[in-house]
Amino acid sequence: xxxxxxxxxxxxxxxxxxxxxxxxxxxxxxxxxxxxxxxxxxxxxxxxxxxxxxxxxxxxxxxxxxxxxxxxxxxxxxxxxxxxxxxxxxxxxxxxxxxxxxxxxxxxxxxxxxxxxxxxxxxxxxxxxxxxxxxxxxxxxxxxxxxxxxxxxxxxxxxxxxxxxxxxxxxxxxxxx
Amino acid sequence: xxxxxxxxxxxxxxxxxxxxxxxxxxxxxxxxxxxxxxxxxxxxxxxxxxxxxxxxxxxxxxxxxxxxxxxxxxxxxxxxxxxxxxxxxxxxxxxxxxxxxxxxxxxxxxxxxxxxxxxxxxxxxxxxxxxxxxxxxxxxxxxxxxxxxxxxxxxxxxxxxxxxxxxxxxxxxxxxxxxxxxxxxxxxxxxxxxxxxxxxxxxxxx
Numbered sequence: 585x586x587x588x589x590x591x592x593x594x595x596x597x598x599x600x601x602x603x604x605x606x607x608x609x610x611x612x613x614x615x616x617x618x619x620x621x622x623x624x625x626x627x628x629x630x631x632x633x634x635x636x637x638x639x640x641x642x643x644x645x646x647x648x649x650x651x652x653x654x655x656x657x658x659x660x661x662x663x664x665x666x667x668x669x670x671x672x673x674x675x676x677x678x679x680x681x682x683x684x685x686x687x688x689x690x691x692x693x694x695x696x697x698x699x700x701x702x703x704x705x706x707x708x709x710x711x712x713x714x715x716x717x718x719x720x721x722x723x724x725x726x727x728x729x730x731x732x733x734x735x736x737x738x739x740x741x742x743x744x745x746x747x748x749x750x751x752x753x754x755x756x757x758x759x760x761x
Numbered sequence: 762x763x764x765x766x767x768x769x770x771x772x773x774x775x776x777x778x779x780x781x782x783x784x785x786x787x788x789x790x791x792x793x794x795x796x797x798x799x800x801x802x803x804x805x806x807x808x809x810x811x812x813x814x815x816x817x818x819x820x821x822x823x824x825x826x827x828x829x830x831x832x833x834x835x836x837x838x839x840x841x842x843x844x845x846x847x848x849x850x851x852x853x854x855x856x857x858x859x860x861x862x863x864x865x866x867x868x869x870x871x872x873x874x875x876x877x878x879x880x881x882x883x884x885x886x887x888x889x890x891x892x893x894x895x896x897x898x899x900x901x902x903x904x905x906x907x908x909x910x911x912x913x914x915x916x917x918x919x920x921x922x923x924x925x926x927x928x929x930x931x932x933x934x935x936x937x938x939x940x941x942x943x944x945x946x947x948x949x950x951x952x953x954x955x956x957x958x959x960x961x962x963x964x965x966x967x
Contacts, residue, residue: 593827594827594829594830597825597826597827597830597834598830598833598834598837601834601837601838602837605837605838605840605841608841608845609841609844609845612844612845612848612849613848615852616848616849616851616852616853619852619853620848620851620852623851623852623855626855627855670863694862694863694866697793697862697863697864698944701862701863
């Protein structure tokens with residue numbers, strides 16, 4: 585009896601420690617969650633402002649941001665989620681109209697510093713500005729985007745996410761009309 | 762007796778066994794985030810919190826941790842504190858969270874922290890472990906501040922803290938030596954600093 589207890593004690597110990605860690609983390613998460621969401625919204629708002637300099641307000645409905653200036657509708661924006669080399673890549677995509685990309689910004693990513701992390705650089709995200717959605721593909725696949733040297737997976741993840749989500753969102757925009 | 766050894770455990774981390782300059786541990790996160798003084802401060806605060814938390818918990822339960830699972834236990838405890846730091850930074854200092862990026866969660870694998878857990882906290886009483894954590898953290902912060910100060914001033918020609926520009930150097934301000942904010946500059950500077958500190962006798966080789 586005593587020896588079995590001795591044998592399983594480490595298992596019990598690890599389980600208890602992990603449970604306590606989970607409890608502590610979910611408590612921290614519950615405190616910080618609202619604040620983090622608020623920060624992310626602020627970030628998206630400032631990114632939209634950079635993408636559409638004339639923006640005065642925006643509306644968010646069915647996963648699509650519709651951007652307005654004082655008198656006209658400027659375009660749309662939506663979030664895209666890419667599967668990168670080191671985790672998910674959150675991308676904000678702006679559309680000038682239903683066929684043309686206005687620009688993209690990387691909201692967050694955890695790619696390798698120095699390699700994949702360069703997807704955030706303006707030299708890469710700048711390539712998307714003004715492209716037609718059908719041209720969003722790596723050059724090796726017949727598109728207009730140059731992959732970052734040494735970071736084909738990260739580049740491809742961004743391209744795939746932008747294209748797939750754009751096609752989907754445009755479809756839902758057209759259905760609404 | 763007790764106060765002297767508390768003091769001894771506290772001071773040893775600052776110079777005699779400075780984590781960066783003497784133990785040469787945790788170089789990867791240290792060199793990666795020492796591009797600016799702001800980042801260095803943020804990283805040091807994160808490391809201090811995690812090290813203090815993990816040293817306290819590990820020292821408190823050191824007598825009941827089964828030896829064969831001690832490393833997984835240490836890692837779970839460290840990872841918990843790192844995740845807390847991550848969430849708190851994300852919620853309250855988003856700009857710092859952005860600029861530290863991947864290196865913030867990577868505190869988990871910072872060998873200073875696991876090293877102190879294994880070599881010190883798991884063998885010493887609570888008070889001493891607190892002293893050890895504080896001393897090592899201050900040593901880490903000092904070292905990081907020295908490196909980041911040099912890298913920022915040489916590499917950008919100016920120095921700003923919390924977004925406020927403190928000064929701009931006359932010639933370097935226009936022609937900064939950008940290599941110092943890049944990774945090769947970090948290695949160069951680290952090597953030169955180690956050599957200098959040794960020459961001056963501030964740190965002694967074993």
